[in-house]
Amino acid sequence: MKSQNLILYSCIVILLSGCASGYNMINPDKLNYSSRADDHSVSLEYKYGTLTKRYARKETNNSMRLIAIKITNNSGRDLTFGKDIKLTYTNDSELNILDETQTYNSLKQGWAGYLLYLLLTPAKLTTTSNGAQTSSVPLGYAIGPGLAFGNIIAAGSANDNFKNELLKYDIAGRLVKNGEIVYGLIGVKSDNFDAIKVNIQ
Numbered sequence: 001m002k003s004q005n006l007i008l009y010s011c012i013v014i015l016l017s018g019c020a021s022g023y024n025m026i027n028p029d030k031l032n033y034s035s036r037a038d039d040h041s042v043s044l045e046y047k048y049g050t051l052t053k054r055y056a057r058k059e060t061n062n063s064m065r066l067i068a069i070k071i072t073n074n075s076g077r078d079l080t081f082g083k084d085i086k087l088t089y090t091n092d093s094e095l096n097i098l099d100e101t102q103t104y105n106s107l108k109q110g111w112a113g114y115l116l117y118l119l120l121t122p123a124k125l126t127t128t129s130n131g132a133q134t135s136s137v138p139l140g141y142a143i144g145p146g147l148a149f150g151n152i153i154a155a156g157s158a159n160d161n162f163k164n165e166l167l168k169y170d171i172a173g174r175l176v177k178n179g180e181i182v183y184g185l186i187g188v189k190s191d192n193f194d195a196i197k198v199n200i201q
Helices: 002-017 053-061 100-107 112-120 140-168
Strands: 036-038 044-049 063-074 084-089 127-130 132-137 181-189 196-200
Touching: 036 196, 044 196, 053 063, 053 100, 063 100, 100 112, 100 140, 100 181
Parallel strands: none
Antiparallel strands: 036 044, 044 063, 063 181, 084 196, 127 132
């Protein structure tokens, strides 16, 4: 009976906390873009649905979208993203673009839940013979801390990769020179996958 309770208890903990997931690099400069808009010889290509696993779930739960974008400037002049280059939806409302820090904090994996695995530390494997205990192995000392800290390390590593990619493709205030192609990742507050257009000021 004790072993059945332990198995049930372990399953509940695992279901509640789950396992950390890795971060799949988006690499906006290598994507095949599915949507395009143009204005004054400046083209915008963009792609929704760039995140996977836990990051995709965080995106949905936080009413956000992380969008990969590619901007090609053939306007004959240098343009600044956010000042001369503005992104709007087709109804002309501007995208609510979050800065890199806000995007990261909203979408990163949490780690505190993995400490629940430490509750497995007291677990023991007990064998009995004729109703009497014959041996007891403290498996929990290896399983509990191993699962807890293994997942914390994995989540931290994935978050670092995510943050580094956001920083690499942070396009806020970026000068896009004439003839240049630039790539970016932008986080926006939205539940939808609305069409986007580019407006040159």
